[in-house]
Amino acid sequence: IAGITQAPTSQILAAGRRMTLRCTQDMRHNAMYWYRQDLGLGLRLIHYSNTAGTTGKGEVPDGYSVSRANTDDFPLTLASAVPSQTSVYFCASSDEFSGPDTQYFGPGTRLTVL
Amino acid sequence: LAKTTQPISMDSYEGQEVNITCSHNNIATNDYITWYQQFPSQGPRFIIQGYKTKVTNEVASLFIPADRKSSTLSLPRVSLSDTAVYYCLVGDLNSGNTPLVFGKGTRLSVIA
Numbered sequence A: 001i002a003g004i005t006q007a008p009t010s011q012i013l014a015a016g017r018r019m020t021l022r023c024t025q026d027m028r029h030n031a032m033y034w035y036r037q038d039l040g041l042g043l044r045l046i047h048y049s050n051t052a053g054t055t056g057k058g059e060v061p062d063g064y065s066v067s068r069a070n071t072d073d074f075p076l077t078l079a080s081a082v083p084s085q086t087s088v089y090f091c092a093s094s095d096e097f098s099g100p101d102t103q104y105f106g107p108g109t110r111l112t113v114l
Numbered sequence B: 001l002a003k004t005t006q007p008i009s010m011d012s013y014e015g016q017e018v019n020i021t022c023s024h025n026n027i028a029t030n031d032y033i034t035w036y037q038q039f040p041s042q043g044p045r046f047i048i049q050g051y052k053t054k055v056t057n058e059v060a061s062l063f064i065p066a067d068r069k070s071s072t073l074s075l076p077r078v079s080l081s082d083t084a085v086y087y088c089l090v091g092d093l094n095s096g097n098t099p100l101v102f103g104k105g106t107r108l109s110v111i112a
Helices: none
Strands: A004-007 A010-013 A019-025 A031-038 A042-049 A064-066 A076-078 A087-094 A109-113 B009-013 B018-023 B031-038 B045-050 B053-056 B061-064 B070-075 B084-092 B106-111
Touching (some): A004 A087, A019 A031, A019 A087, A019 A109, B018 B084, B018 B106, B045 B061
Parallel strands (some): A010 A109
Antiparallel strands (some): A004 A019, A064 A076, B018 B070, B031 B084
16 A cells, blocks of 8 residues: 655756646545645645545645646646745645544655755 | 644653643634654654543553643653654544644654
């Protein structure tokens, strides 16, 4: 069982470039989430999706977009990357039975925007 | 969503019991209390959850007083491998998939 996979593991990106971080889960969880983690700021929710076809904004959505075309995939896109988006990005999922309190996290993507 | 407050950091020696307290004064009737653990360079992982009194599993114990305005995560006999950031979250399991707020957590450093 893979759980949640994220790609790439790390990436260095020039400012202004477009970038999509991939997230795939094989647990058939209905809900998925994207967080960013910065030193001293903890985990902050960017976007989430309660079920395929729906998305919602978290605490820090600006500069990011998501889509949820199916249950398994939840890509995060930076349309025009800026240095302040340098961070570690975590994808997570949860099922409707355990609720949002029980989230399973991926290994993270370390993104550096220069 | 109920706001939580926990210490920024704690230090402990190996073999000691560590108690991390989280305050959640505005906890609602339907809210559960959940703790996550995050090791360096990894995503957080769920460790324990409770509603009231005491919950124990193979990793930790969770103590919740009657007024539920705080909770204490107890780690028995910590080892160096327990060095991690611990997050306290409060949320309503029955409210659908309402996202939770993780906050900054408590950074536990275990010293040999």
